[in-house]
Amino acid sequence: MADRTPLIVGNWKMNQDHHQATHLVQKLAWTLKDAKHDFDSVEVAVLPPFTDLRSVQTLVDADKLDIRYGAQDVSAHESGAYTGEISPVMLAKLGVTYVAIGHSERRAYHGEDEAVTNAKIRSAFGQGIVPILCVGEGLDVRKAGNQVEHTLAQVDGALDGLGAEQAAQIVIAYEPVWAIGTGEVATPEDAQEVCGAIRARLAELYGAELADGVRVLYGGSVKSGNVAAIMAQPDVDGALVGGACLDAEEFAKIVRFDSLSA
Numbered sequence: 467m468a469d470r471t472p473l474i475v476g477n478w479k480m481n482q483d484h485h486q487a488t489h490l491v492q493k494l495a496w497t498l499k500d501a502k503h504d505f506d507s508v509e510v511a512v513l514p515p516f517t518d519l520r521s522v523q524t525l526v527d528a529d530k531l532d533i534r535y536g537a538q539d540v541s542a543h544e545s546g547a548y549t550g551e552i553s554p555v556m557l558a559k560l561g562v563t564y565v566a567i568g569h570s571e572r573r574a575y576h577g578e579d580e581a582v583t584n585a586k587i588r589s590a591f592g593q594g595i596v597p598i599l600c601v602g603e604g605l606d607v608r609k610a611g612n613q614v615e616h617t618l619a620q621v622d623g624a625l626d627g628l629g630a631e632q633a634a635q636i637v638i639a640y641e642p643v644w645a646i647g648t649g650e651v652a653t654p655e656d657a658q659e660v661c662g663a664i665r666a667r668l669a670e671l672y673g674a675e676l677a678d679g680v681r682v683l684y685g686g687s688v689k690s691g692n693v694a695a696i697m698a699q700p701d702v703d704g705a706l707v708g709g710a711c712l713d714a715e716e717f718a719k720i721v722r723f724d725s726l727s728a
């Protein structure tokens with residue numbers, strides 16, 4: 467099995483102004499430093515709102531923090547008459563490593579579909595930014611038992627036409643919509659079922675070796691109390707954390723899942 471470095475990502479959603487952002491990242495960095503966190507063994511990233519990115523970049527650069535940061539969305543276009551959108555070129559200038567694409571809240575409130583996620587993935591890669599493709603089913607689909615085929619259709623559509631070089635770098639986050647912000651966490655077995663199916667689909671599309679190296683995350687009500695059991699699953703390589711990442715100490719505990727019991 468490939469050596470996949472676990473990745474814990476905090477999606478701040480629409481929370482924290484740029485002053486608060488600086489404090490939150492500083493506190494996270496201190497807390498992890500106090501705990502002697504080894505950033506090579508578990509990678510840490512935050513996804514603040516666009517308006518915070520410059521402040522986060524300045525702090526990370528000045529203090530030489532090992533924390534990575536990214537954006538929550540990106541335009542499919544590089545520049546032009548797209549009022550309100552943010553170009554991948556602008557994000558690259560801000561030093562972002564990652565961008566979330568197709569989060570369920572973008573799908574629900576902005577009608578993003580597979581054509582859009584596919585275009586945004588290409589847009590991010592075009593500027594050297596790593597997409598974190600978010601996929602996952604709603605409650606109706608889960609109740610009907612169709613979570614695997616639903617999620618794989620989202621993966622297929624998003625990756626359509628993407629070459630192996632890019633597919634090898636992508637991060638995919640399985641986030642069942644019914645588990646987001648609800649306190650309703652998928653069981654570790656639920657997470658493994660779909661994360662394993664995603665890896666198997668990558669193997670079909672790009673070969674087993676490539677699939678073995680891609681990081682597949684779980685997201686949906688991840689907390690320090692449930693992260694260790696989820697991370698113990700063979701095809702779960704990290705977590706995409708919403709609510710719990712706004713508390714630096716709680717997020718640091720999640721990052722340090724290795725020290726918690728499953």
Ligand SMILES: O=C(CO)COP(=O)(O)O
Binds near residue numbers: 641648687
């Ligand atoms: O949507 C999520 C992360 O992208 C998950 O949010 P919660 O952790 O608040 O359920």
